[in-house]
Amino acid sequence: MEKKAILIVEDDPNVGESIRLLLKKKGYAIRLASNGKEALHFFRHEMVDLMITDLVMPKMDGIELLEAVKALKPETEVIVISAQGTIEKAVQAMKLGAFDFIEKPINPRVISWVIERALEKQTLVLQNRDLRLQLEDKFHFKNIIGKSEKMVKVFELIHHIAPYDSSVLIIGESGTGKELIANAIHYHSPRATMPFIKVSCASLSEGIIESELFGHEKGAFTGAITSRKGRFELAHNGTLFLDEVEDIPPSTQIKLLRVLQEGEFERVGGNRTIKINIRIIAASNRDLQEVVRNGNFREDLYYRLNVVNIRLPLLKDRREDIPFLVNFFIEKYNKRYHMTVKGISQRAMNLFNDYQWTGNVRELENTIESILVINSPEVIDIQHLPQEIRDFKESPEVISVKIGTPLEEVEREILIQTLRATRGNKRRAAQLLGINVRTIHRKMEEIEEFSLTSK
Numbered sequence: 001m002e003k004k005a006i007l008i009v010e011d012d013p014n015v016g017e018s019i020r021l022l023l024k025k026k027g028y029a030i031r032l033a034s035n036g037k038e039a040l041h042f043f044r045h046e047m048v049d050l051m052i053t054d055l056v057m058p059k060m061d062g063i064e065l066l067e068a069v070k071a072l073k074p075e076t077e078v079i080v081i082s083a084q085g086t087i088e089k090a091v092q093a094m095k096l097g098a099f100d101f102i103e104k105p106i107n108p109r110v111i112s113w114v115i116e117r118a119l120e121k122q123t124l125v126l127q128n129r130d131l132r133l134q135l136e137d138k139f140h141f142k143n144i145i146g147k148s149e150k151m152v153k154v155f156e157l158i159h160h161i162a163p164y165d166s167s168v169l170i171i172g173e174s175g176t177g178k179e180l181i182a183n184a185i186h187y188h189s190p191r192a193t194m195p196f197i198k199v200s201c202a203s204l205s206e207g208i209i210e211s212e213l214f215g216h217e218k219g220a221f222t223g224a225i226t227s228r229k230g231r232f233e234l235a236h237n238g239t240l241f242l243d244e245v246e247d248i249p250p251s252t253q254i255k256l257l258r259v260l261q262e263g264e265f266e267r268v269g270g271n272r273t274i275k276i277n278i279r280i281i282a283a284s285n286r287d288l289q290e291v292v293r294n295g296n297f298r299e300d301l302y303y304r305l306n307v308v309n310i311r312l313p314l315l316k317d318r319r320e321d322i323p324f325l326v327n328f329f330i331e332k333y334n335k336r337y338h339m340t341v342k343g344i345s346q347r348a349m350n351l352f353n354d355y356q357w358t359g360n361v362r363e364l365e366n367t368i369e370s371i372l373v374i375n376s377p378e379v380i381d382i383q384h385l386p387q388e389i390r391d392f393k394e395s396p397e398v399i400s401v402k403i404g405t406p407l408e409e410v411e412r413e414i415l416i417q418t419l420r421a422t423r424g425n426k427r428r429a430a431q432l433l434g435i436n437v438r439t440i441h442r443k444m445e446e447i448e449e450f451s452l453t454s455k
Helices: 013-025 036-045 062-072 087-095 108-138 149-161 178-187 209-214 250-262 288-293 299-305 319-337 346-354 360-375 407-421 426-433 437-453
Strands: 005-009 029-033 050-054 077-082 100-103 168-171 196-200 239-243 264-266 273-275 279-284 308-311
Touching: 005 013, 005 036, 013 029, 013 108, 029 036, 036 050, 036 062, 050 062, 050 108, 062 077, 062 087, 077 087, 077 108, 087 100, 100 108, 149 178, 149 308, 168 178, 178 196, 178 239, 178 279, 209 250, 250 264, 250 299, 288 299, 319 346, 319 360, 407 426, 407 437, 426 437
Parallel strands: 005 029, 005 050, 050 077, 077 100, 168 279, 168 308, 196 239, 239 279
Antiparallel strands: 264 273
């Protein structure tokens, strides 16, 4: 383990040497400076973790040196010592960022303890800084690829709204990158070091969603053998991301509205009011205004969530981004799987550009990963592409129906052709037809029954 470097700044050689000998025995790397200017020279040319400086010195006193050091390297901890200590000077030093103020004569045990605490604090600060940098790198805009005009506008909006606590509603189909956008907003906000809690509302049944969001008290229901914090409590001082928010049942929407308005709630089965401070980012793959008109989502809640609205374009509506995405994912999986795929041929890229990508960016990424894992090609070419991309032809957007065709048959044909156009994606088909996914399932069952009885 590398020794911590400590700089002692003391114009009295005897005091400086005694501190040096004490700390050398502790295993620190020690440097000595007799005045502030000499100390600053060390800072500009050598690594210093901690500085111990006298307060009263010629040319530059300890307070001036403290200010200069904190301006150069804020992470450096500083301990000020003086035989002429005053409360005013001690307060001034602490306000300027000193870790502690120690009066002479110096007690070896005291200064050793203070140094240990100062270095522990510095280690924690540096670890938090490194973690934040890692998170910023992971969720940096470079990971949300887009040079098209539509995506540039999205990036500009994120930069503008990230510092504020306003609620954000992200609208976009599955695979367009709603979670990546939510990550980018959180990790570029003042809450970046606080929790970022994600909830997929569609995956929670109506019976457990309130417990998941708001927590529950022991004995609140069968199986509640202990009290449990919900996602709102876990996200305190941070951000809560509610994905597929349109699937929250009406009874829970009322409680969510209260949290947004008042910043408080009670756990299921409890009567203690819990206060929280969080930012809400919600996402939906449907037009929430339409869901409101259909009576399945509260209008007042919609307006509370929709303070800032971000609409993500379909991949097929920003085709100019496809080449950048392809190359990004090739590089990503080259690194992950230690491969050396050089790129993609132009004829293969042409097919990628023509394809509809109903699964959007997620489908494109999964396709690239699959090609690399299965084929390990030097260059991706047509023979490496999935059959559906090689055989793809633009689906007709018009369905012709003869006059006099029974309405039941028209409905069935429209449903079948829409499912074909979406390659079996029932949620996408439901969006195109303006109906619920459950209706799609019911209609398909009716079609199957009709096929069986007509044989």
